[in-house]
Structure formats: C-alpha cells, structure tokens
Amino acid sequence: MTPTATTYDFSTRAIHSAYDRQAHQGALNPPVFWSSTFAFESAAQGAARFAGTEPGMIYSRVTNPTVQMLEARLAELEGAQAALAFGSGMGAITSLIWTLLRPGDELLVDLTLYGCTHSLVNHFLPQFGIVTRAVDFTQPHELLSQLNHKTRLVLFETPANPNMRLADIKAVATLVHSHSSALVAVDSTYCSPYLQQPLTLGADVVIHSLTKYINGHGDVIAGALLGSAELMQQVRMQGLKELTGACLSPMDAYLVLRGMKTLAVRMERHCQSAQWIAERLAVHPAVAQVYYPGLPSHPQHSLCQQQMKLPGAMIAFELQGGVDEGIRFIDALKLFTCAVSLGDAESLAQHPASMTHSTYAPEERAQHLITEGLVRLSIGLESADDLWCDLQQALKRQHRL
Numbered sequence: 001m002t003p004t005a006t007t008y009d010f011s012t013r014a015i016h017s018a019y020d021r022q023a024h025q026g027a028l029n030p031p032v033f034w035s036s037t038f039a040f041e042s043a044a045q046g047a048a049r050f051a052g053t054e055p056g057m058i059y060s061r062v063t064n065p066t067v068q069m070l071e072a073r074l075a076e077l078e079g080a081q082a083a084l085a086f087g088s089g090m091g092a093i094t095s096l097i098w099t100l101l102r103p104g105d106e107l108l109v110d111l112t113l114y115g116c117t118h119s120l121v122n123h124f125l126p127q128f129g130i131v132t133r134a135v136d137f138t139q140p141h142e143l144l145s146q147l148n149h150k151t152r153l154v155l156f157e158t159p160a161n162p163n164m165r166l167a168d169i170k171a172v173a174t175l176v177h178s179h180s181s182a183l184v185a186v187d188s189t190y191c192s193p194y195l196q197q198p199l200t201l202g203a204d205v206v207i208h209s210l211t212k213y214i215n216g217h218g219d220v221i222a223g224a225l226l227g228s229a230e231l232m233q234q235v236r237m238q239g240l241k242e243l244t245g246a247c248l249s250p251m252d253a254y255l256v257l258r259g260m261k262t263l264a265v266r267m268e269r270h271c272q273s274a275q276w277i278a279e280r281l282a283v284h285p286a287v288a289q290v291y292y293p294g295l296p297s298h299p300q301h302s303l304c305q306q307q308m309k310l311p312g313a314m315i316a317f318e319l320q321g322g323v324d325e326g327i328r329f330i331d332a333l334k335l336f337t338c339a340v341s342l343g344d345a346e347s348l349a350q351h352p353a354s355m356t357h358s359t360y361a362p363e364e365r366a367q368h369l370i371t372e373g374l375v376r377l378s379i380g381l382e383s384a385d386d387l388w389c390d391l392q393q394a395l396k397r398q399h400r401l
Ligand code: 4LM
Pocket: 088, 089, 090, 091, 114, 117, 157, 161, 187, 189, 190, 208, 209, 210, 211, 221, 222, 223, 340, 341, 342, 356
C-alpha cells in the first residue's frame, strides 16, 4: 500500500498523498524549500532543464519542491492529470486566460461571477481585443446562441458567487464540446474537490481559490488550476512563467498542505451547520428569500443532489426590508465577522453589492442577477447553535420581532 493509492478514501489521501517521508529523514511533515533558484550540475544540465528534456528544478517562479508537492496532492484529490499552484485565485484565472486567448478570440462566461473575475473579463479583456460574451448558464441551451468558432474558453462558477445559481457541468461540457473546440473551465472554489469534481463531469480545467476551503484557515492567499498535463505545462511555461509571474511562496504552499489535511472533516461540518441554519432562515419571518441549494425551494436542488456531494456552506439571503435592513443586520451580528472571503473556521458575513461585487456597476448587477439587498454568509466551524443565536438576535434587533 502506498499513500497515493487511489483505493484510499479522500480524507486519507488529503493527509498522505504525494509525500515520501523516507526521502526526508522520516519527517512527519514535509520540509519547506526556501530557495528562489536551484543549482545545475553543469551548463548542459541547465540547458536540458530549460529545454524540458530533463526534469528538475530551475527557479521558484516556475517550480519549487514544496509547491510541487501541493500540486501533486491537489491533482490527486481532484482526479486531474496535473495541477498548477498560483499566488492567488485571480493569478490562476489570469494565467489561464493570458495563455489561451489572443486578440480576436472569444470568451464565454456565465452571467454571475466573483466581482474581480467579472471585472477582468468584462471591463479589462476588451481593451486587449478579447471579446467576452455573458449568457445564463442555468439554461445550457442558451449557450449555443453565443458559441462560435472564435470561442476559445467557456468559464463559469458553480455554485456562482454570490447568488448560489448552479450550472449543470455535464450538460455544459457536452454541449460546448459537441459544437466547438473551446475548453470548459469551472471555478469550483465554493466546493473544493470534496464536494464536486468537475473533470469527472467533462470539464477541461478546474479553478480553485485555495484561499478559501482548501486552505481553510484564513491565513493564505493562493490559487490553482487543474487539468491535463499538457495544458498545465503550457500554462506553467507561458502564463505563470512569462505572462503573470503569479507564483506561490513555498511557505504558503506548506500552509495549504497543512490546511488540506482536515478538508474532509471541515467540509462535513461546514455543510451540516449550513443546512441546519438555511432551514431556519427560510422560515424566519424577517427573511424574504434564502438561496441555498440544499433547500428543496432552491430551483436547482435536484441538480445539486446530482453533481455535489453536499450543498456547501455558503448561504445568500434577502431580508424583508431590503438593502437597508441587510446592512443593519450585518452591523448587529456579534459572532459572525463582517469580512469578505469564505471557507474559514470563522463565520463571515458581507454585503456583495457594496463589497465583493462592487466591481459591477449598479445596472450590471441588475443584468447579472445580483440583487442589491443580498446578504452573504460563509458558515464556519463554530457551534451551529451559537451561530443561529447570533443570527436570531441580529434579525430580532433589526425587526423588533
Ligand atoms: C470573496 N472570492 O468572494 P483569490 N474565484 C471565486 C472567488 O470567490 C474568489 C476568487 C476566485 C472572494 C474574495 C474576497 C469563485 C474570491 C479569487 O482571492 O484571488 O484567492 O480568489 O469574498
């Protein structure tokens, strides 16, 4: 039995895979390779490494042993041939885009995206001659109207940040692949590989902000791409090495490896608490609407059951009093922290329209289905009872119920 054997469960592989302890004097935890550059034994060896005819380290912007171990473990958990780590989720997304798209090429995206991804693809890419088209991915047949021979990349989040709309990964990938040569990239940040594995459903690339659940402790900014070995090598040598330089520090790679050891238990607990809280919010008189795919009232509840192991731990909801009540509610919270980001041990609350999605103009938010009054919760690992008491007191205070 080897620690990377795929017969081991996810939680075992998250702790043991891709680390050869005996090669490191039996150290329980892997060393951090604090080195920007790596010695070649000869000029010929250096040339061979640059030519890609000999494996081995060159320079930590391109490869580093600690980062390489993280990449191998991520690939193992996501069921990918290869992974590539970056200094942020945005670094992963930009490196993919700069590697694949040229002026005149087209990018097809879902209506709802994380604010900075939206800004990159809709506000900045057009300045470089790249056309972005946005359609409603909850209706896969609508994709056909915007897909053409210039489409190089199809990019979407599921669940989408912040409104929890799901896209059917298998349906989208099948449709795109049967009508074009475009690659399908899924930003699976809200899920981590524990909840959803888009490559097994036909996607070509998975994107993660490792900052979120995969690291899980709110102390690192990091990102990753996963896919075929050929594509990852292309992005490594172009996007990462020469176009963005968005490399991950070896210490941050170590911290993500440490966080990942508990990914399975954390996700189980996050999701259990979120389901319990979403059910209570849904029947609270101060709440107008709850968006959580674990609720039967969610329009894509059955899709959630098909493509996600559990419905995740992000909840979006609207209060009866709209945006003003939403802001007052956030300010009344005592245990939840008012902060952007997600997937940490600490429960977080924020207002997308004025925070994570303030990169959208107000009229864009309306077009892109992000309502002004939406409140977003990231359910952490505290006691669900304590979290619910906090939500209740904030709802009561604001609504004098
Ligand atoms: C947030 N999100 O929502 P880095 N993809 C998705 C994301 O939610 C994010 C990124 C990529 C939030 C950050 C402040 C679906 C980020 C970008 O932050 O660059 O690691 O990931 O609160």
